[in-house]
Structures are given as structure tokens and as C-alpha cells.
Amino acid sequence: MKLREDQIERYSRQIILPNVGGKGQEKLLNAKVLIIGAGGLGSPCALYLASAGIGKIGIVDSDKVELNNLQRQILHSNSNVGKTKVESAKERMTGINPDVEVITYNLRLTSENILDIIRNYDIIVDGSDNFPTRYLVNDACVISRKPLSHGGIFRFDGQAITILPHQSACYRCLFPEPPLPGLVPSCQEAGILGAVAGIIGTIQANEALKYILEIGNLLAGKLLVFNALDSSFRQVKVPKDPKCQICGESPTVTKLIDYEEFCSLKKIKEE
Amino acid sequence: MNAIKPRETLNLEKVACPNSFVRTKLKLEEMEQGQVLEVILDDGEPIKNVPRAVKEEGHEIMKVEKLDNKWRLLIKKA
Numbered sequence: 001m002k003l004r005e006d007q008i009e010r011y012s013r014q015i016i017l018p019n020v021g022g023k024g025q026e027k028l029l030n031a032k033v034l035i036i037g038a039g040g041l042g043s044p045c046a047l048y049l050a051s052a053g054i055g056k057i058g059i060v061d062s063d064k065v066e067l068n069n070l071q072r073q074i075l076h077s078n079s080n081v082g083k084t085k086v087e088s089a090k091e092r093m094t095g096i097n098p099d100v101e102v103i104t105y106n107l108r109l110t111s112e113n114i115l116d117i118i119r120n121y122d123i124i125v126d127g128s129d130n131f132p133t134r135y136l137v138n139d140a141c142v143i144s145r146k147p148l149s150h151g152g153i154f155r156f157d158g159q160a161i162t163i164l165p166h167q168s169a170c171y172r173c174l175f176p177e178p179p180l181p182g183l184v185p186s187c188q189e190a191g192i193l194g195a196v197a198g199i200i201g202t203i204q205a206n207e208a209l210k211y212i213l214e215i216g217n218l219l220a221g222k223l224l225v226f227n228a229l230d231s232s233f234r235q236v237k238v239p240k241d242p243k244c245q246i247c248g249e250s251p252t253v254t255k256l257i258d259y260e261e262f263c264s265l266k267k268i269k270e271e
Numbered sequence: 272m273n274a275i276k277p278r279e280t281l282n283l284e285k286v287a288c289p290n291s292f293v294r295t296k297l298k299l300e301e302m303e304q305g306q307v308l309e310v311i312l313d314d315g316e317p318i319k320n321v322p323r324a325v326k327e328e329g330h331e332i333m334k335v336e337k338l339d340n341k342w343r344l345l346i347k348k349a
Contacts, residue, residue, distance in 0.1 A: 003297070008290075008293060008294075008297065009290075012289060012290060012293045013289075015293050015296065015297065016289055016292060016293060016296065016324075018327070018328065021296055021297070021300055022296070022297045022300050023300060
């Protein structure tokens with residue numbers, strides 16, 4: 001594979017980087033990343049990965065763009081309110097970089113469809129906003145041995161961890177079971193500062209880029225915790241749990257689970 | 272005496288920074304360790320920056336030669 005003239009120009013500032021170069025750029029152009037959620041986390045992640053020249057980016061979301069999304073979901077524009085988020089995302093990403101092939105999945109992930117979708121990608125970025133999807137994605141990635149970048153945000157706090165299945169702690173090593181329905185307010189109920197989503201989603205993009213380029217140290221076995229009010233970052237070591245229900249020595253979760261949706265706001269809307 | 276025979280030549284006249292370095296770096300990536308690359312650079316920013324950036328990547332600058340208002344560089348790939 002030889003870089004075209006316009007690609008040399010477009011990617012010159014990252015080709016210059018030590019340990020990237022033309023060979024690193026080729027890795028990026030040949031890479032396939034799946035982003036789950038075209039929302040607060042998925043937006044900055046998709047923008048940076050498209051800009052960096054990831055060859056193929058899949059994006060999953062079942063929602064349409066709403067006006068109240070635009071405060072933090074920087075992929076979408078005012079004129080796209082009412083369109084599906086994945087179409088809006090594709091328009092923006094290919095607008096930035098026509099090199100990128102964007103595959104859209106206008107659906108909600110379930111135990112039925114997730115394995116077929118993630119199979120086609122090198123690394124998965126979870127920017128979902130609910131526990132059922134988060135556990136489903138974790139379990140599917142562990143079963144399929146796909147690296148996963150998890151990100152979560154809540155009010156002024158954010159966290160991120162990278163999961164290398166069977167090598168580093170998974171999301172269930174950290175939090176074995178989803179909280180009971182109604183116990184934890186969802187983002188929609190709790191509020192979120194847009195820049196917090198930007199910071200965590202950008203960290204997830206950075207993790208995906210490092211994984212593809214094989215440079216630096218991933219947040220594997222390390223939970224990064226961010227607080228926006230203090231502007232503080234800290235890393236908490238997370239060991240692999242030998243008793244983990246999915247990646248432990250004798251796993252009890254042997255097939256994918258569709259947990260109940262327990263976001264009360266969503267339930268009201270759907271009824 | 273001046274028997275160093277470059278394997279490849281890159282004429283970067285009128286190529287500004289940082290593209291002069293980008294082109295040099297991409298050419299070096301295609302070459303084998305120990306091979307010599309000859310680069311022709313403009314005076315000014317390129318000759319100030321390219322040799323330094325090339326050295327930072329671990330390659331050896333074998334020769335820097337002034338030719339009228341441009342420069343000739345010989346780089347040995349690390």
C-alpha cells in the first residue's frame with residue numbers, strides 16, 4: 001500500500017510523529033473500529049478516528065438526533081435534528097475525511113445481533129449510555145476476544161478503562177452485576193457537562209489509536225477516573241478477578257444476557 | 272575519497288517544512304538499514320530542521336554540503 005499525495009498532505013502531522021510514520025498511517029488506514037453509540041462519548045471519538053484516517057468505522061445507534069443532544073453530541077448539527085444519529089454521524093465523518101468508510105447500524109444491540117456485528121472489527125469502543133448495553137458489549141467482547149474501550153460519564157465525573165479479554169480486567173471484574181433497575185439515575189435524568197463527554201470520548205479515541213499503532217501503554221487493568229470540578233485525573237489499578245462471572249476461571253455467564261431496560265425516562269417515552 | 276554512493280535521491284527543492292521532513296521520513300522507511308539517501312534541500316528552514324529531525328529518529332547524517340543556494344544531505348538509514 002502506497003500513500004497517495006493527498007494522504008501524505010492530510011496525515012503529515014501524524015506521519016511526522018516518532019513511532020507512527022508512513023507505516024503507522026497504513027495501519028490506521030487498514031484498521032476497523034466499531035463505535036457503539038453516536039452520542040456524547042461516540043461523537044468526539046468518531047470525529048478523531050475519522051480525522052486520523054481509520055479505514056473503516058462502524059457506528060451503532062438506534063436513536064434520532066434531538067435538540068437536547070446538541071449540547072454535548074458534537075457529531076450532530078442543528079440541521080440534522082430528526083435524522084437518524086448514524087446517518088448524521090456518517091455525513092459528518094465522511095465530510096471530514098472521504099478516506100473513511102462508515103458503516104451504519106441503525107439498531108439497538110441485543111444478544112441476537114451483537115456477535116455478528118463485532119466480528120468485523122479490530123477494536124470496539126463502547127460509548128453507550130445504559131447498563132444493559134454496557135454488560136452485553138463487555139460479555140460479547142470477552143466471548144469474541146475483542147479489545148474494548150469502555151467509557152462512562154455521570155454529571156461531572158468520567159471514567160475509562162481498556163479491556164484486553166483474558167489478559168486484563170473486564171467490566172465485570174470491576175462491577176460484577178448491573179445495578180438494580182431504578183437504583184442509579186441515567187444520564188438523561190442526572191445531567192452531564194458536554195466537555196466531560198468530550199474528555200472521556202477523546203481518551204477512548206486515543207486508546208483505539210494506540211492499540212492500532214501498537215504504541216504506548218493502554219489503560220488495561222487501570223481505571224482512569226476524571227473529575228471535572230477539580231480537573232483531576234487518577235488511575236486505579238484493577239486486577240483481573242479470578243472469580244469473574246465471564247472472564248474468570250469458571251465462568252457462570254456462558255451466554256449473552258439482555259438485561260431489562262431500566263431507564264425510567266425511556267420507558268415513559270416508549271409507552 | 273568521496274566514494275559514498277547514495278542508493279536513492281530525493282530532490283526537495285521548493286518543498287517547505289514540515290513536508291521536507293515528511294518526504295524524507297517516508298523515503299527512509301522504504302529503504303533498508305545502512306543504505307544511503309541523498310536529499311537536496313532549500314536554504315533556510317529545511318536545512319535547519321530536516322537534519323535535526325532525521326537525527327532524532329536515529330539516522331546518521333553523513334554529510335552536509337552547500338551547493339549555491341541549496342544543500343545536499345547524505346543520510347545513512349538506521
